[in-house]
Amino acid sequence: MSNGVASSTAYGRSAHAGLGKGFPSTPETPSAAFLSLDEPGTGLSPQQGSNGGPSGGYAYSTTLRRQASSDHFQLLGRSSSPHASSSSSLSPYRKRTGSTGPGEYQPDNPYAYANSPSVPRPSGSGGEEGLLDRVLRAGRRLVGASGGYEAVVDSAEEEARTRAETERRQRETPSAIYAHKSVEDTIKAFSTDPTSGLSNTQLPALLARYGANEFSVPPSEPLALKFAKQVYENPLILLLLGSSVVSALLGSYDDAICVVIAVAIVLTVGFVQEQRSEKSLEALNKLVPHYCHLVRNSQQISPLANTLLPGDLVTFSVGDRVPADVRLISAIGLEIDESALTGETRPSRKRVEECVSGVGEDTHGEGGGKGLGERRCVGFMGTLVRSGHGSGIVVATGTDTEFGVIFSMMQDVEEKRTPLQMAMDDLAKRLSIFSFGVIGVIIIIGVWQKRGWLEMFTIGVSLAVAAIPEGLPIVTTVTLALGVLRMSKRKAIVKKLHSVEALGSVSVICSDKTGTLTTNEMTVTHLYAVDDLMDLTPHVNKDPFAPRHPDHPAFTPSHAMLKTATIGSVCNNAFRNETGLNVGQATEVALLNVLPLLQREDERKNFTRKSECPFSSENKFMAVTGSMNGGADMVYLKGAPEAVLARCRYYYVTDSSTPSLDPATQKLILERTKEVSKRGLRVIAMAYGFPSAPNGKAASVNGGVEDPGNDLIFVGFEAMMDPPRKGVAHAVSALHGAGVQVVMITGDAEATALAIARELGLKVNPSHSHSAHSALTSCMLGTQIDQLSERELIERVPNVTVFARTTPRHKMAIVKAWQMRGAVVAMTGDGVNDSPALKMADIGISMGKSGTDVAKEAADVILVDDDFSSILPAVEEGKSIFYNIQNFLSFQLSTAVAALSLITISTLFELANPLNAMQILFINILMDGPPAQALGVDPVDREIMKRPPRKKNEQILSSRLMMRIGFSAAMIVLGTLFVYVYEMGDGITRRDQTMTFTCFVFLDLVSALQNRGLTCAMFRNRMLSLTVGVSFVAQLALVYVPILQHVFQTEALSLRDLLTLLGLAGTSMVAHEGRRWWERKMGADEVWVRGAGVV
Helix, strand or coil: CCCCEEEECCCCCEEEEECCCCCCCCCCCHHHCCCCCCCCCCCCCCCCCHHHCCCCCCCEECCEEEECCHHHCCCCCCCCCCCCCCCCCCCCCCCCCCCCCCCCCCCCCCCCCCCCCCCCCCCCCCCCCCHHHHHHHHHHHHCCCCCCCCCCCCHHHHHHHHHHHHHHHCCCCHHHHHCCCCHHHHHHHCCCCCCCCECHHHHHHHHHHHCCCCEEECCCCCHHHHHHHHHHCCHHHHHHHHHHHHHHHCCCHHHHHHHHHHHHHHHHHHHHHHHHHCCCHHHHHHHEECECEEEECCEEECCEHHHCCCCCEEEEECCCECCCEEEEEEEEEEEEECHHHHCCCCCEECCCCCCCCCCCCCCCCCCCCCCHHHCCCEECCCCEEEEEEEEEEEEECHHHCHHHHHHHHHHHCCCCCCHHHHHHHHHHHHHHHHHHHHHHHHHHHHHHCCCCHHHHHHHHHHHHHHHCCCCHHHHHHHHHHHHHHHHHHCCEEECCHHHHHHHHHCCEEEEEHHHHHECCCCEEEEEEECCEEEECHHHCCCCCCCCCCCCCCCCCCCHHHHHHHHHHHHCCCCEECCCCCEECCHHHHHHHHCCHHHCCCCHHHHEEEEEEECCCCCCCEEEEEEEECCCCEEEEEEECHHHHHCCEEEECCECCECCECCHHHHHHHHHHHHHHHCCCCEEEEEEEECCCCCCCCCEEECCCEEECCCCEEEEEEEEEECCECCCHHHHHHHHHHCCCEEEEECCCCHHHHHHHHHHHCCCCCCCCCCCCCCCCCCEEEHHHHHCCCHHHHHHHHHHCCEEECCCHHHHHHHHHHHHHCCCCEEEEECCHHHHHHHHHCCEEEEECCCCCHHHHHHCCEEECCCCHHHHHHHHHHHHHHHHHHHHHHHHHHHHHHHHHHHHHHHHHCCCCCCCCHHHHHHHHHHHHCHHHHHHCCCCCCCCHHHCCCCCCCCCCCCHHHHHHHHHHHHHHHHHHHHHHHHHHHHCCCHHHHHHHHHHHHHHHHHHHHHCCCCCCCCCCCHHHHHHHHHHHHHHHHHHHCHHHHHHHCCCCCCHHHHHHHHHHHHHHHHHHHHHHHHHHHHHHHHHHHHHCCCC
């Protein structure tokens, strides 16, 4: 099956998506179909993958099925999680087989809701909202109902949701339960065998009970419905379509057709752009292995991962991804990278012994336990094996896995509206009120003048329709689309048009640490030899041809440092794969990666290894014995500094100098070790010497564990960490200067998080105690968040810059707390554990290269090159777009207000209309045409980052913008009335009307030029200069070209008349410059006040 193609089941009830490479195209039969409902006896066998070929360690698949009917879709799908408590019997978790009645919470399904009126169904749960409901909701938003985040929830619904959440917290995931059970108890619970696995006779019943190892997602909306939603969910579009209907009823078919065409263009541009950027949520399962190593009926097979069932016996080794949540029954040097799930930088060293009570009991911040990272006897779905090998019993599949819990959280998050969308909704409401106001005023005037009310109503409706800027949506859409295009050139993909502007409103950036602010790759940053500590940070990722920084000393490592690096490479089990990358345990990979920086080679090619003492938690070191270049046998050792120093009697200076390691020197080394460790670095000490046994082999103790002896030579240590990405510190500083607060949220340890935060320039101090109520700390732990109420967390978040040991649920709580404070929150991340917060934030930003598919799908913006500093130009672009929208909105509305005012004044005083229909049409073209479009592409103002982020509830028609609109309209109206009144002394002639019309156009073009950015030079926006110039020539053509004179009823003006009009335009230009100077001064004062901390 080709990528992205979904094969329908035989019964048409669901579809199985095959995005994975090499997905077998097997014929579907009733026995191969997946049914949507969990009913007794309906669990049918999934597609078999035994013919799929060998396992590919890095191949991924998508095992999603779409429900044909949302009526039966259960949101979070954890229908196989049965545990009321961890003290239940040893029987494995059971899937619900009976039907659940309406209004009944499923007791054995803590994350699923029945079709209940009393329990609110979260967004995305599959409950279809009727078309009438959606239209009514759009109508409420149009007339002023709140569209923000602080929607008022009915108290009964809130109580039901709270009750459901409470029941939900009382359940535990299978991995939490079996982490506290022995291997024998787990095997007994699933009636499986630790060597032969499940038997074929058990499979049908297990499949009927648990279902396939896949996730269920709601059916995708038809394209027609997606297109239609752009209409009935956009109040401004509804207003424009309403105006076109009114125009058609009044006989103005041309206006009606033009409006419909403009709306169609807007909808098409937005629809096509978003369809290109959006991908199906099915990419979530690309973290699930395409194939797995499975033992069934004593046979080793490699089927598709979606065929796994609880009780299956699976094996995995370096490069494999764990196919489900498994209880380990063997772990040989097994280390698994769980950073995408837990945020931990260091791979988790696994063992088979069960967790002690109180460790690893908390799933995702729902209880008082420790968390996923401490379940050392469990392998989690989607995590990557870095070193060693192992096997385990599958205890959870699909949405019952910890990976599935995060999938549940993503589904639970409602779609959000950007600040610009809310501002445009507010603008539509204001224009609606204005339109009805105009109609009312005109009717009152008609009644006062004793004119026919129907005539005045017709005039009023015509004016109200004319007041609505039909070009506003298309100019906004084109401006946003151009912004998306510019962002793509800056290596940032924006999935939805409005997201690019929302970046300019961001006031808080909550960023994950691992893989986002840091590289998610352990790197040696310090080398130590007695007593010399060298910082390698300035030399990591440095351009070899770049000039040397005067503050950085010459890079000259000592003999002892080079010897330290050599031992780190010899006492090492990492290896170079076929692509040239070092793979293996993260620490050992770092020891190999530093060799090129020191201009050293991997000495293992000259080393003959004869024996090895592997690392263990008891001895805390690794040692190898062998000969270098055919010489005498030597022991090379690396490990924890305390363990290494305990076996050393000398320390290394050069090959010919190895002084005695006295207590003072040992104390000095340990002090240096503690000093480096406090920075969050991991310290690995090195030593070497002759074997203690006379036969050249290390002695053995405790029944076979090799002992390297106690007469070794201490050489030095290497300190490593997951370093910050290049350019992140500068980006953080620039964001702070722009009024954006940067907050680090990580699942890593507090010391590591604080060390990285200090390097990035975040102002931090450690948590003084485990009390959550201490206001003196800028670092807060996940356990402290659990102690706070929602209100207390809202009060505390402004003072906290680092959150450590957090879970996905903690991250969501932090984002929500900031949003409740009125902040526009951006969340950056790359892991599975970041995805719920990415979706909840106003703007989710994911890494492109290192980001998981889950994170990319949840995000609104994807940084292609993983460069956090790309957020800077993105914020700059977003701010620029918003101000450009304000600029052309000011021009459009000032033109509309000026035209309406002229007609209203002439109607009020029963004067001849100063403009005829064709002239008004030309003015409308100017208002909605090229000059307005050109204002949307004003170049980015370099000073724009000094302006504070705009508030979420700030209206697009701010008081200052209203003043600008009023000023621009007044200049047009006063100038045009001056000419109109001055020329009408001897009656209205064609020349008088031409003078009035030309004066209006000239003053309108001045308004277009002067509504450009406040700091934009006159001719810097070349597109604006060009369009204004073309419009000026077009106006002269209307006056002097005979055929156009006939159409527009104009007359050629004398040079004196033309100079008079140009003089008025010049006067308007000067007045506008005065207004621009005043606005710049007010803006500078605001920046100064904010910088002084007054605001």
